[in-house]
Amino acid sequence: MRSSRSYRQACSLALALDLVGERWTLLIIRQLWTGPKRFKNLLADLPGMGTNLLAARLKKLEREGIIQRRSLPPPAGVRTYELTERGLGLEAVILALGKWGLPLLGGRSQQYAYRPSYVAAGMRVTFRPEATRGVRETYEYAIGDEVFHVRVHGGGCDIRQGPAEHPAFRLKADAKTLLALAKGELRFDRALSAGQVEFKGDRKALGRSHAIFQL
Amino acid sequence: MRSSRSYRQACSLALALDLVGERWTLLIIRQLWTGPKRFKNLLADLPGMGTNLLAARLKKLEREGIIQRRSLPPPAGVRTYELTERGLGLEAVILALGKWGLPLLGGRSQQYAYRPSYVAAGMRVTFRPEATRGVRETYEYAIGDEVFHVRVHGGGCDIRQGPAEHPAFRLKADAKTLLALAKGELRFDRALSAGQVEFKGDRKALGRSHAIFQL
DNA sequence: CGGAATCCTCTTCGATACTG
DNA sequence: CAGTATCGAAGAGGATTCCG
Numbered sequence: 001m002r003s004s005r006s007y008r009q010a011c012s013l014a015l016a017l018d019l020v021g022e023r024w025t026l027l028i029i030r031q032l033w034t035g036p037k038r039f040k041n042l043l044a045d046l047p048g049m050g051t052n053l054l055a056a057r058l059k060k061l062e063r064e065g066i067i068q069r070r071s072l073p074p075p076a077g078v079r080t081y082e083l084t085e086r087g088l089g090l091e092a093v094i095l096a097l098g099k100w101g102l103p104l105l106g107g108r109s110q111q112y113a114y115r116p117s118y119v120a121a122g123m124r125v126t127f128r129p130e131a132t133r134g135v136r137e138t139y140e141y142a143i144g145d146e147v148f149h150v151r152v153h154g155g156g157c158d159i160r161q162g163p164a165e166h167p168a169f170r171l172k173a174d175a176k177t178l179l180a181l182a183k184g185e186l187r188f189d190r191a192l193s194a195g196q197v198e199f200k201g202d203r204k205a206l207g208r209s210h211a212i213f214q215l
Numbered sequence: 216m217r218s219s220r221s222y223r224q225a226c227s228l229a230l231a232l233d234l235v236g237e238r239w240t241l242l243i244i245r246q247l248w249t250g251p252k253r254f255k256n257l258l259a260d261l262p263g264m265g266t267n268l269l270a271a272r273l274k275k276l277e278r279e280g281i282i283q284r285r286s287l288p289p290p291a292g293v294r295t296y297e298l299t300e301r302g303l304g305l306e307a308v309i310l311a312l313g314k315w316g317l318p319l320l321g322g323r324s325q326q327y328a329y330r331p332s333y334v335a336a337g338m339r340v341t342f343r344p345e346a347t348r349g350v351r352e353t354y355e356y357a358i359g360d361e362v363f364h365v366r367v368h369g370g371g372c373d374i375r376q377g378p379a380e381h382p383a384f385r386l387k388a389d390a391k392t393l394l395a396l397a398k399g400e401l402r403f404d405r406a407l408s409a410g411q412v413e414f415k416g417d418r419k420a421l422g423r424s425h426a427i428f429q430l
Numbered sequence: 431c432g433g434a435a436t437c438c439t440c441t442t443c444g445a446t447a448c449t450g
Numbered sequence: 451c452a453g454t455a456t457c458g459a460a461g462a463g464g465a466t467t468c469c470g
Contacts, residue, residue, distance in 0.1 A: 005238075005441080005462085007263070008326060010394060011333035012340060013245055013309060016316030021241070023220075023443075030228055039452055048222070050444045055453055079452075089315055094228060096307040101231030111223060118226035125227055179225060220443085220460080238462075254433060265463050270434060294432080 004060070019064050020090065024049055025057055026097070029083065029090050030121050032067060034148060035161050036082035045117045061087070098125035102215055106183060114175035116143035120159050123213050126182070129155040131211045139209050140167035143175050152212060169201025169209075182215055219275070234279050235305065239264055239272055241312070244298065244305050245336050247282060249363060250376050251297035260332045276302070313340035317430055321398060329390035331358035335374050341397070341428045344370040354424050355382035358390050367427060384416025384424075397430055 007014040020026055024046065031042050043054055058081060061067045066087040070080050102125065119141070132152055140149040140163060149164035150157055164170075173181075177196045180186040188206070191197045199206070222229040235241055239261065246257050258269055273296060276282045281302040285295050298305075317340065334356070347367055355364040355378060364379035365372055379385075388396075392411045395401035403421070406412045414421070 007242065008328055009242075009262075009333060010320065010327040010329045010390070011245075011313075011336060012316035012320050013313045013336065014242060014316075014333075015319035016312045017241060019316075019319070020312075021236075021238070023236070026232060026236070027222065027224075027229060030226075047224075048444070050446085051453065052445095052455080053443065092311040093308065093315060096311045097231045097235075098226075098228040100304055100308060101227035101229075101234075104230035104234070105225065105227050112225040113223055114225045118224060118229075121226060121228065175225070255431090258433095263463075265465090266433065267435075267464095268462065 019060075019066070020093075022057070024053065025061070026090070026094060028054075028057055028061070029066070029087060030094055031117060032081060032083045032087070033091070033094070033124070034117065034120050034159050036070065036080035038078060038080055042081070045115045047113050066090070094121075095125060098122070102126070105179070105215070114179065116141075116146035116148070116175055119143060119175050119178050120148050120161075122179075122182070123150060124157065124159055126213045126215055127157050128212060128214055131214070132157075135208055135212065137168040137205060137208075138164045138166065139205065140164040140170040141178070142170065142172040143178065150209075150213075152209075157212075167201065168205035169199060169203075171201075171206075172198035182213070184215075234281070235308075237272070239268065240276070241305070241309060243269075243272055243276065244281070244302060245309055246332060247296060247298045247302070248306070248309070248339070249332070249335050249374050251285065251295035253293060253295055257296070260330050262328050281305070309336075310340060313337070317341070320394070320430070329394065331356075331361035331363070331390055334358060334390050334393050335363050335376075337394075337397070338365060338428050339372070339374055341430055342372050343427060343429055346426045346429070347372075350423055350427065352383040352420060352423075353379045353381065354420065355379040355385040356393070357385065357387040358393065365424075365428075367424075372427075382416065383420035384414060384418075386416075386421075387413035397428070399430075 006018045020029070027046060028042060031037055031045055039054070043049065043051065046054065058067065062069055065084055067081050068084050070082060072078050072080065098121070132155055136153045138149055138151045140147065146161075147163050148159060148161045149167060150159050151164070173191070173196060177186065177191060181188060181191060188197070192199060221233045235244070242261060243257060246252055246260055254269070258264065258266065261269070273282065277284055280299055282296050283299050285297060286293070313336070347370055351368045353364055353366045355362065361376070362378050363374060363376045364382060365374050366379070388406070388411060392401065392406060396403060396406060403412070407414060
């Protein structure tokens with residue numbers, strides 16, 4: 001129990017890896033990035049992870065002050081997990097790793113899991129602040145039955161689960177299609193006429209979003 | 216063999232972790248950061264890692280194009296490992312993780328390994344470009360029998376193994392002492408008069424270096 | 431001598447079954 | 451639904467041996 005494997009090196013990198021370098025841990029952080037999640041939500045988007053292991057990781061992360069457990073007020077009363085300030089500090093790590101991994105997207109993608117939450121995380125990774133000059137708007141994406149929205153404002157972007165108030169457009173597609181669009185393997189007009197995408201809103205805003213989130 | 220555990224997620228973060236998320240891997244990259252290393256060099260600074268495991272990791276990293284093996288010309292003829300361009304691209308990852316881990320330096324440091332190479336990596340992590348305005352000089356550090364130098368120039372810094380040509384100062388101490396100095400737990404004058412540090416060169420430059428590499 | 435291969439033990443992982 | 455218990459499989463760690 002006590003002996004969670006440690007590198008025992010007086011080096012900040014090794015100490016960081018002692019906390020978040022274990023298998024699955026950074027992927028849990030990625031899932032919590034867009035807001036609080038329940039145990040089953042996490043499990044659903046981390047295929048292959050056992051319930052015991054997820055419970056153990058969550059316990060350790062809570063003990064280290066990286067996430068916190070919160071119980072919603074009754075009658076909901078459900079337990080959720082969310083990042084603390086300290087946990088949010090891992091954003092730079094996830095961004096760096098995600099950017100480094102971008103060229104790897106595209107290999108034998110057949111037997112890989114495609115989830116809406118991966119797309120949401122991917123958008124944050126591909127976000128280019130320098131392409132937002134003056135842009136201040138919100139985009140809504142519906143992937144399967146999961147909806148999230150992206151708010152672009154003055155060099156930053158927020159990605160949150162749930163629908164948006166007044167989005168410049170609403171776009172509906174599945175995760176695979178959206179990834180193919182982002183990679184430029186599929187043209188939007190073609191996807192639209194093939195019925196793979198539903199689009200409602202400002203076409204100009206779609207063009208801007210393509211420039212802002214670019215692989 | 217083939218089945219090196221993969222997350223199988225169509226997400227750039229997960230794909231990156233499939234390559235460099237395994238135990239020890241990022242620490243190997245850290246070690247190669249200051250230049251080519253031999254097998255035994257790596258082993259010496261990664262206490263607890265077995266020869267078989269190091270060999271396996273190196274093989275995988277070479278296969279993935281992150282490091283490359285090079286044989287020096289005869290008569291030396293020794294094999295070394297060094298980062299490729301792709302491997303160098305992991306710098307942002309190590310910097311982000313290292314910065315996030317800085318507050319962890321300082322706990323029960325007693326039973327931890329202290330190595331010169333950790334100090335060198337730490338300096339890169341704590342480097343603050345904004346504090347270098349107009350500074351263009353080199354500092355040399357001798358820790359035990361290992362020497363490395365830091366070249367600061369126009370917003371960047373290079374850290375390499377070996378002595379420097381014309382350093383602004385040469386400083387000799389052990390890793391533990393240097394870390395205590397960096398953390399501000401030990402005053403330089405006190406360390407100097409206690410004989411824990413040998414210093415030769417420009418005291419003003421030492422002051423600048425403190426501002427440039429700051430925890 | 432560097433480093434790859436072998437063995438053995440221990441820990442961690444992954445999947446499923448079970449419980450409050 | 452949120453976890454705990456369990457167990458076979460894979461990986462890690464340490465020592466030793468083999469090969470160039």
